[in-house]
Amino acid sequence: MATIKDVAERAGVAPSTVSYVLSGSRKISEDTRRAVQAAIDELGYHPRASARTLRSSRTNVLALAVPRVPGEYRAIDGRFAIDVTDAARGHGYDVLLITEGDGAGALRRVARSGLADAAVLMAVEERDPRIEVLHELGFPAALLGHDDHAALPWTDLDWEAAVALAIRETAAAGHRRIVFLSSAEHEIAARRGYAVRGLDGARGATAETEAEVRVLSSHRDPEKLGHRLREALAVRPAPTALVVQDLILLPHLLGAVSSAGLRVPEDLSVVLVGSLPDELGIRHLPRIDLPVAEMSTAVARLAIDAISAGSDGRPPSSQKPTAAPASTAPADARHHLIEPRMAGPAIAPPPSG
């Protein structure tokens, strides 16, 4: 492999000159620049990342901490991983994957060995031990999802607004008896952010609409879920719409609906909140997708901003040059609550029976 010295020799200049040509940080005569460029092309030279890093203590790498619930794998996490990587590349960063069960230990290892400049944490939970490590090491990071305590930049879908929007739109389509299938019981018990906020959204929307909204909590056991659902659909007068936040068992759920003799959307409108693997091929239902690309872009940006923010703890003054100086405190640029949007076909009206 060619080094900067080889290039310098071939071009008949000093290594430092080659470096200046590459970085543009000093003026170089056109002749020299051409000679150096030619030598670079002929030798196929590319600077060694390790040497750069050693000198600058910048790796241009982000560590991406993937959540690991043993024996479980959520397809959406893979999507986030890929989208975050794409976004990071857009800023000149590569991504190192952290999948160890002991995420805290792995983060410590990566941070202390200087393998990355910052971390992106996926699916953060309350009292997440990884956050502790980040603080202890003063390692820059950003979170996908949030809990209100973490003093770190984060981005998240506004689940409260998302569920509220789904219910409002369903009511606006004419439905008067709506069932909201929330997150699973164990998620609510664990007070997961999306679960709690989803319920809040349902409550809020219920208060401001004329429709009657029945809240039903989901269950990880397909049998239990099916049972609850059939029961909820059997009440009379029958509900005409089902807003679903727990999508994991959607195929089972649709199966249960269909075996109850109900056609979608003729007899029952089904509206989804959240995301599923494309493979499910469920593109025919009205829904609020999890804006994976948008969130990934935001979190990559936040993590990278956190690097230059460094010890002063605030993001670098990016675009906005002059905000109103003495006005109210500006929204914290480190928190990106993403606004939900409807996707897919329009919500069908209720059966005119």
Added chain:
Amino acid sequence: MATIKDVAERAGVAPSTVSYVLSGSRKISEDTRRAVQAAIDELGYHPRASARTLRSSRTNVLALAVPRVPGEYRAIDGRFAIDVTDAARGHGYDVLLITEGDGAGALRRVARSGLADAAVLMAVEERDPRIEVLHELGFPAALLGHDDHAALPWTDLDWEAAVALAIRETAAAGHRRIVFLSSAEHEIAARRGYAVRGLDGARGATAETEAEVRVLSSHRDPEKLGHRLREALAVRPAPTALVVQDLILLPHLLGAVSSAGLRVPEDLSVVLVGSLPDELGIRHLPRIDLPVAEMSTAVARLAIDAISAGSDGRPPSSQKPTAAPASTAPADARHHLIEPRMAGPAIAPPPSG
């Protein structure tokens, strides 16, 4: 951050001594070792990866090239990414994610900047431009999936055996009229390995069983697929089993079956070949899963072996100490064709009608 020099000072020794304590490559007195270890603990010292890499030109990082079909994301790829990363960690390697559309360019960049020691390529296709780059740079690599031309180590499920096994087992369960839904037309036209080999397997199994096997090619368009399927199920006497290799549209497929008035498995046994996201919750069908963990372990191992193999192009003499010397040539240890296995419930017998 503490450096080896800080540790040395605190312990009252030379930096080289600290290094020897860490590596164990020279004998160190017990007293010195303890003093050094104490200094390391107190300072929370961890060697800088970049300095190590610069000296040794070893990164202990694998580059994982994820396939990118624009606008498409297959959940199974994320699983592979995670499992490969786990396997690599087991050997002391981290994983750098490569997701760029221009996979060849990205690999070139990563290889030439010395960010990784080897690459793992997922979902390799014929005449894959990435392979060209690897050869050009002499960069060690291993492949997930294969095409017969690539002169690189690879691992893959034996799709031919997998489909053959599925059909044989279905026949063994008593079915006499079986429909095999192969890969989608466009995949067969592109001569994708799994598609072609699946068909071969179906042909082979057909020849050696008494059952009548009708081969039906799938289609990426759900409508077309549904049409074909209904047609195939409408022939009389009716087929009693459906072996499916194209799982992408499985929910649609099951929908079509159910809307044809057929219950699974009472009226029609459905047997799957390949893998789906867990979210589908389709654990109730007999199937041959893609052995993701096994393949990931194998490919990580192959890639790492390829590093030490280096320029001589052969894997290091790993476990096997003495093979029969003058016997027939041993199976190429660089190719791991993985044997299929049935999973899930037993295949139901055909309806006794």
Added chain:
DNA sequence: CGAATTCATCGAATCGATTCGATGAACGAA
């Protein structure tokens, strides 16, 4: 024409860990 500037480029130090030969102390043998 000589002094003052500007300009392009060079040389050397630096980042942090590893590794080889050198060094000196301790010990055994003659």
Added chain:
DNA sequence: TTCGTTCATCGAATCGATTCGATGAATTCG
């Protein structure tokens, strides 16, 4: 006592790129 080993540790060179003065040539100005 003296020479030859052995043993533990030290010092210096090295990996490759960056960056800050230093240097000398070219240019400008009085």
